[in-house]
Amino acid sequence: MSDMSGISIAALALETGIGKDTLRIWERRYGFPQPVRDAKGERLYPPEQVAQLRDVRRLLDQGMRPGQVFSLSPDERSERACPPTPEGDDPGLLQLLRRHDEAALREELRMRLAREGIARFVTDAVSPMLVAIGNAWVRGEIEIFEEHLYSEQLQSVLHEAMGQLPAPGSAPKILLATLPGEPHGLGLLLAQAMLRLEGAACIPLGTQTPESQVLAAAEAYGADVVALSYSENFGAVPMRGTVRRMRAALPEAVALWCGGGGAGHLKRPPAGVSRIASLDALKEELLRWRTARSMQPA
Amino acid sequence: MSDMSGISIAALALETGIGKDTLRIWERRYGFPQPVRDAKGERLYPPEQVAQLRDVRRLLDQGMRPGQVFSLSPDERSERACPPTPEGDDPGLLQLLRRHDEAALREELRMRLAREGIARFVTDAVSPMLVAIGNAWVRGEIEIFEEHLYSEQLQSVLHEAMGQLPAPGSAPKILLATLPGEPHGLGLLLAQAMLRLEGAACIPLGTQTPESQVLAAAEAYGADVVALSYSENFGAVPMRGTVRRMRAALPEAVALWCGGGGAGHLKRPPAGVSRIASLDALKEELLRWRTARSMQPA
């Protein structure tokens, strides 16, 4: 009886990641979203507007500016937000996900892992799958909870596989982290798997670690490399800011690697910073580090 | 050169988990915190006030009301906030963490797990350790990055251990999730471990899953139970709101369990909602569910 007509501004802010202030000023400036009011005079956002806001969010993430986005009709928005890549490769996993058989999904992941080995599994199966899921989601072919389940199962399977690896070597000590504002940690885990395969010692700090803490950890653990992961959502400008600050604060001897979809915002990485374009490139970068280090040992 | 004098209200809200509105109204009502203003006229919170706010936060989490908290002097606050448990049992793990030897930490975790088994490991070692770490942190004896590393290592070890468990039974299907605004997923993992041990089929949805998505998942997977985890940071009021809404929207046949430090905000759970006070209680609740279900089968 309470919420047939929509959700509150606080709930909407949480769900879309758009600030309350921003939602209010969009209403004032662009006339959208235009929530109904409850008896108390408070905003209630109907589900359809919530859905439209998802498109808006997507377009903003793609780099469009609010003014342009709001001058489009809802239909135009949803059209442009959706279909960058229907692509050919829709493997069985997507269908499995939609069939809501969590046990089968897990088995399939384990099977593939066993068949292809960790490295090929990560680069050839997981990585494209994540892209496919992202696309399927914006096209509305898949639900958020399905994406979440996939991500969880994947983490579980990868942790399991890594546990069976021999004790990590010590070659470069690599600190893996995500900065505040970046909640997506799956990329870190994939990177960790690749690096452990090559015998590197990984120190995972997880997501949303403050910059000062990453620096402190780098010193405390004597890291040789600090690797940061950025998703596409991370704004280009703050991203470049973090990289600049981190590079300036880290000792010169410590390498700084930036990866993930948001690393593309580094058009030309500053000196002493490496952009990791893909998980394959990670292996190469590691090789490069090792050869460089073997030329001039301590 | 920029921020010698303090941090912005947005940063403070992020760091303390207290809403911007709340910070402003505390200033208006209680005269604390009393930030300085920069050239722009915007609030700048000095580090000492940030530290004091941590005490305030702690006291509120313990159930004290704001009015009482702010009538105390800063010294009284820090005294009451800190030392609920220096406790006798400061096991080697804390020291290990401070020694910055990630390999040894991991080995120790694995050892304990092997020695004690999953269940005892979770209830007797991990759970108190998390409390101890939390306390050490508010006392400033430990850094955030150390906490992060511990959490990551723990996740890894637990996933590993769960992977070796026999295929999950199917008794009750339990959906595990955290709602938007709650980024802490460790509790979910611990719960999952306990439940899998008892043969329940867990469907982990991870953190920050929107309410509508949890509902959709519950239907899609035919869940018998929806288990939500709340950390202490989760505000009491919104927490109760989510519980009320979820309970109303879920079919009556589906049980709703709430656990984690923030579940204490449910003084008396509404009908059809169970409060899981601890990880041990989880086992009992599962037993209760099973007996209740065996009395009246479909």
Add this chain to the structure above:
DNA sequence: CCCATCACTTTGTCTAGGACAAACAATGAA
């Protein structure tokens, strides 16, 4: 003695519109 009901107080979040700096786009000059 315990529990329900009532009034009273506390408290967090919402509302409104105004203001402004930082980010972006488009211009002009070298």
Add this chain to the structure above:
DNA sequence: TTCATTGTTTGTCCTAGACAAAGTGATGGG
């Protein structure tokens, strides 16, 4: 082309008032 300089867009912060829900405490009845 590349770099500096405008003008416009845009998110966040500001003030101050309002109100419902949660908590507190006192009353009365079993």
